[in-house]
Amino acid sequence: MIAVFVRLKLSLLRNGLRQSAGRAAAYITSVVLTVLCAVGLLFGLVLLRGAAQADSVVVLLTAVLAVGWAVMPLFFPSGDETLDPTRLVMLPLRPGPLVRALLVSSLVGIGPLFTLCLGIGAALALARGAGAVVVAVLAVPLVLLVCVALARAVAAANIRLLTSRKGRDLAVLSGLVIAVGIQVVNFGVQRLSRTGGLSSLEPVADVMRWIPPASAVGAVDAAGEGAYGEAVAGLLLSAAALGGLLYGWRRSLVKLMTAPDGSTLAAASRPSRREAAASSGPSGRLFPQGRAGTVMQRSLRYVLRDPKTKAAWVTSLAIGLIVPLFNALQGAGSVYFACFAAGMLGILMYNQFGQDTSAFWMVAMTISAPRDAYEELRARAGALLLITLPYVVLVSGATAALLGDWQTLPDALGLSFAVLGAMLGTGAVASAYFPYSIPQDSGYKNVAPGQAGLAWMSLGGGLLSAAVLSSPLIALTVALHLAGATYWLWLLLPLGTLWGALLTWAGLRIAAPRTAARLPEILAAVSKG
Numbered sequence: 001m002i003a004v005f006v007r008l009k010l011s012l013l014r015n016g017l018r019q020s021a022g023r024a025a026a027y028i029t030s031v032v033l034t035v036l037c038a039v040g041l042l043f044g045l046v047l048l049r050g051a052a053q054a055d056s057v058v059v060l061l062t063a064v065l066a067v068g069w070a071v072m073p074l075f076f077p078s079g080d081e082t083l084d085p086t087r088l089v090m091l092p093l094r095p096g097p098l099v100r101a102l103l104v105s106s107l108v109g110i111g112p113l114f115t116l117c118l119g120i121g122a123a124l125a126l127a128r129g130a131g132a133v134v135v136a137v138l139a140v141p142l143v144l145l146v147c148v149a150l151a152r153a154v155a156a157a158n159i160r161l162l163t164s165r166k167g168r169d170l171a172v173l174s175g176l177v178i179a180v181g182i183q184v185v186n187f188g189v190q191r192l193s194r195t196g197g198l199s200s201l202e203p204v205a206d207v208m209r210w211i212p213p214a215s216a217v218g219a220v221d222a223a224g225e226g227a228y229g230e231a232v233a234g235l236l237l238s239a240a241a242l243g244g245l246l247y248g249w250r251r252s253l254v255k256l257m258t259a260p261d262g263s264t265l266a267a268a269s270r271p272s273r274r275e276a277a278a279s280s281g282p283s284g285r286l287f288p289q290g291r292a293g294t295v296m297q298r299s300l301r302y303v304l305r306d307p308k309t310k311a312a313w314v315t316s317l318a319i320g321l322i323v324p325l326f327n328a329l330q331g332a333g334s335v336y337f338a339c340f341a342a343g344m345l346g347i348l349m350y351n352q353f354g355q356d357t358s359a360f361w362m363v364a365m366t367i368s369a370p371r372d373a374y375e376e377l378r379a380r381a382g383a384l385l386l387i388t389l390p391y392v393v394l395v396s397g398a399t400a401a402l403l404g405d406w407q408t409l410p411d412a413l414g415l416s417f418a419v420l421g422a423m424l425g426t427g428a429v430a431s432a433y434f435p436y437s438i439p440q441d442s443g444y445k446n447v448a449p450g451q452a453g454l455a456w457m458s459l460g461g462g463l464l465s466a467a468v469l470s471s472p473l474i475a476l477t478v479a480l481h482l483a484g485a486t487y488w489l490w491l492l493l494p495l496g497t498l499w500g501a502l503l504t505w506a507g508l509r510i511a512a513p514r515t516a517a518r519l520p521e522i523l524a525a526v527s528k529g
Contacts, residue, residue: 001093005101009108034110038117043123048260055221056205058122062143063214065118069111069147069152085156095250098422106148119143122217128224135231137221139216141313142238146213149245156252160364161414182207192350210236212241291366295379296386303387308438309355313387320344328402335405335412338396342416345388346423346466350458354429354438358527364519374512377428381504384424392416403482411477411489414496418473421500425507429465433523434458454525469503 017024045061048054088098106112123136123141146518209218221233287293302309320341327333353360367373396416400409436451436458447455480489515522 001097001102002104005105006023006108006219007025009105012441013108018358031110032115035345038114042117042121042124045118045125048125049447051077053202054125055209055218056202057215058125059205059209059218059221062122062217063208063211065115066147066150066213069115069151069388071282072111072151084255085253090409095257097255098253099246099250103145105142106152112144112148114148115144116140123220126217126221131226131228131231132220132224135235135315136220138235139220139238139312140267142216142242143213146238146242146245147217149242151250153245153252156249156256178188189373210237212238249298258458289371291375292379294380295376296383299380299383300386301436306355316344316348316494317391321398322389322396325402326401328399330512333399335396335408336399336401336415338399338412339416339419340394341395342388342420344425345384345391346420347426347459347463348431349384351426351434351436351455352377352427353435353522354526356526357438360526361523364523367516367519370513370516373515374508377431377508377511377515381424381428381508388420392420407486408489410497411492414492414494415473415477417472417500418495418496418503419466419470419500423462423470423508424500425503426462426465426469428504428507429513429514430458430462432518432522433520434461437526451525 017027025505045058048057051057085098085102119140123140127133127136208214215234216238218229219238222228222234223231287296303313304310320343323340324333324337327337353363356363363376367376393413394410396413400406400412434454434457436447436454438447473492476495477489477492480486
């Protein structure tokens with residue numbers, strides 16, 4: 001069965017590349033880049049040989065790689081068709097041979113090649129003496145097998161989720177994890193530069209060297225130092241982890257192949273109309289009556305249910321919080337960095353109608369005059385403000401608390417409200433003049449082909465206009481600081497609030513008649529994808 005599954009993996013790979021020249025080119029490019037990175041990493045680890053902190057660096061790299069293998073199936077469930085064991089449910093296969101066959105076939109691919117290069121580089125960097133070489137010969141395949149088995153076990157345990165709509169939502173949020181990860185890495189590098197370099201990694205590495213598969217790499221270093229008991233313990237830990245992962249993977253396969261899922265169970269009885277009304281009654285009273293309340297509820301439901309809208313909101317909320325707080329933790333920030341949070345959420349006002357995609361025709365049917373368009377845009381801005389206003393206050397307060405600079409909080413809030421109001425107003429105008437479609441068939445494309453120019457004009461022009469419109473408040477803040485009149489800075493809070501409200505109202509008034517007049521063009525643009 002092992003040979004059959006290896007040939008099956010190769011056939012899937014070959015047939016996938018035959019589908020289109022673009023897919024083949026993308027795969028070949030990714031292979032070349034991965035090989036180059038793997039070779040560079042291999043040589044870099046070899047150059048670490050003999051360095052004082054080589055063991056800490058190698059152990060932590062192995063641990064980070066294992067984390068990557070664990071989360072990869074959660075964010076890219078469709079990247080490898082063989083990750084889905086439910087495709088084999090109808091075949092007469094026993095779990096034991098199936099696990100062995102899938103494990104060996106999983107060694108075919110770009111990821112295992114990169115992992116193998118890291119394992120070899122780690123062995124070359126740490127192996128000193130014949131005993132360490134013997135341990136390295138066992139440690140390298142253990143690292144590779146533990147990483148692959150970890151990915152397989154995670155995929156099998158969560159495959160029902162990953163193939164559902166919630167799983168596709170999770171995949172869309174992978175960009176958020178990448179963005180947060182970049183900020184964490186940046187924070188870590190800056191901390192290392194201030195705390196004496198790689199020596200500060202030793203306490204973390206001392207802990208990680210006992211967690212598989214990093215324990216196998218730590219065993220190589222222990223054998224090189226003559227601590228053979230510690231080396232054997234590290235290898236046994238990784239071997240035990242591999243056995244546990246294979247056992248958990250097998251149990252998940254048995255459950256997938258024998259337990260019924262939602263498609264084979266009778267649907268639950270639907271609640272009566274009175275029960276449904278009772279369960280949703282109180283939330284309706286939180287919104288104004290009429291069109292405004294309906295539009296606000298619809299916009300907020302998009303945030304909870306639409307994958308692309310949810311991803312945009314979560315990404316903006318996370319990055320808007322990370323940037324000011326991380327800078328504050330590093331001691332190099334300012335309360336004014338909280339304006340970044342207002343800017344990140346203000347971007348969500350742009351391309352309002354593109355978020356509806358082809359469903360915008362139902363909204364267009366309700367707009368017959370500029371007044372209707374004004375109420376539609378005003379309600380959408382109101383839904384955004386329900387989340388944005390308390391969020392900006394929270395981020396500003398947290399930043400001021402970390403920096404201990406409560407005196408700057410009022411004027412920082414005033415500037416944030418002015419920036420937010422400018423972006424809401426320009427976002428409404430940009431939504432009317434430069435609408436574009438957001439593809440729903442891809443988690444990584446936010447603009448339909450041929451509309452990139454519209455997207456750049458919408459976002460770039462809007463951000464530039466928002467900066468110009470916010471400049472009076474920014475100039476006033478700078479002037480008060482230069483004049484030493486810091487006791488008047490508190491006036492920026494009411495001034496910024498009023499200026500932001502005025503800009504929002506003016507933007508909505510300008511965008512409303514244009515929206516009503518361009519409904520056919522807007523509908524055609526947002527339905528393109």
